[in-house]
Amino acid sequence: DVKVTQSSRYLVKRTGEKVFLECVQDMDHENMFWYRQDPGLGLRLIYFSYDVKMKEKGDIPEGYSVSREKKERFSLILESASTNQTSMYLCASSPGQIGHNSPLHFGNGTRLTVT
Amino acid sequence: AQKITQTQPGMFVQEKEAVTLDCTYDTSDQSYGLFWYKQPSSGEMIFLIYQGSYDEQNATEGRYSLNFQKARKSANLVISASQLGDSAMYFCAMREGPDYKLSFGAGTTVTVRA
Numbered sequence: 012d013v014k015v016t017q018s019s020r021y022l023v024k025r026t027g028e029k030v031f032l033e034c035v036q037d038m039d040h041e042n043m044f045w046y047r048q049d050p051g052l053g054l055r056l057i058y059f060s061y062d063v064k065m066k067e068k069g070d071i072p073e074g075y076s077v078s079r080e081k082k083e084r085f086s087l088i089l090e091s092a093s094t095n096q097t098s099m100y101l102c103a104s105s106p107g108q109i110g111h112n113s114p115l116h117f118g119n120g121t122r123l124t125v126t
Numbered sequence: 127a128q129k130i131t132q133t134q135p136g137m138f139v140q141e142k143e144a145v146t147l148d149c150t151y152d153t154s155d156q157s158y159g160l161f162w163y164k165q166p167s168s169g170e171m172i173f174l175i176y177q178g179s180y181d182e183q184n185a186t187e188g189r190y191s192l193n194f195q196k197a198r199k200s201a202n203l204v205i206s207a208s209q210l211g212d213s214a215m216y217f218c219a220m221r222e223g224p225d226y227k228l229s230f231g232a233g234t235t236v237t238v239r240a
């Protein structure tokens with residue numbers, strides 16, 4: 012079974028702090044994604060990566076950056092946390108070079124509260 | 127523009143009955159894929175079922191089936207014989223063209239009553 016592990020289940024940070032959310036997958040997947048989930052808005056894509064050292068902006072990248080130095084690890088960085096970044100953050104991965112029918116495999120999420 | 131629309135924020139269903147969750151999508155690509163995920167209160171995202179745009183038959187996986195109407199751009203999820211464990215949030219999602227990323231709808235909360 013594919014395992015996507017997010018390092019923290021719950022985080023509480025202060026406004027202005029630099030926050031790192033870590034995600035590791037163990038299935039040698041090329042593709043990795045960061046989404047945030049908010050009530051009534053579903054999941055919105057922040058950043059994604061299709062290869063090591065590669066990153067692309069999703070639909071809501073403002074206030075975030077990412078790092079992918081190794082294939083299995085994809086980090087989301089909040090440079091200066093703000094209260095409007097309080098949310099559930101979901102990491103996902105999928106294999107590359109295949110057809111459209113491969114689903115994303117998700118981690119259990121990190122619930123971040125910025126006070 | 128919203129790519130995936132789920133118009134039902136919440137639904138109640140009686141145990142053992144069937145429930146249909148609506149999903150409409152918007153794309154200009156001829157090749158796309160549609161996915162449904164379940165998210166129980168524990169928060170994990172569980173993949174349920176997939177339908178490709180070129181698939182001629184509606185997808186089925188156990189008690190889950192997908193009512194795919196391409197001309198209407200709808201991909202409704204049908205859960206038959208509902209169980210208490212089906213109580214969860216359900217998300218419809220789409221992958222377009224050569225992209226691997228998914229666009230998600232706002233979700234529908236299903237509550238199964240005994």
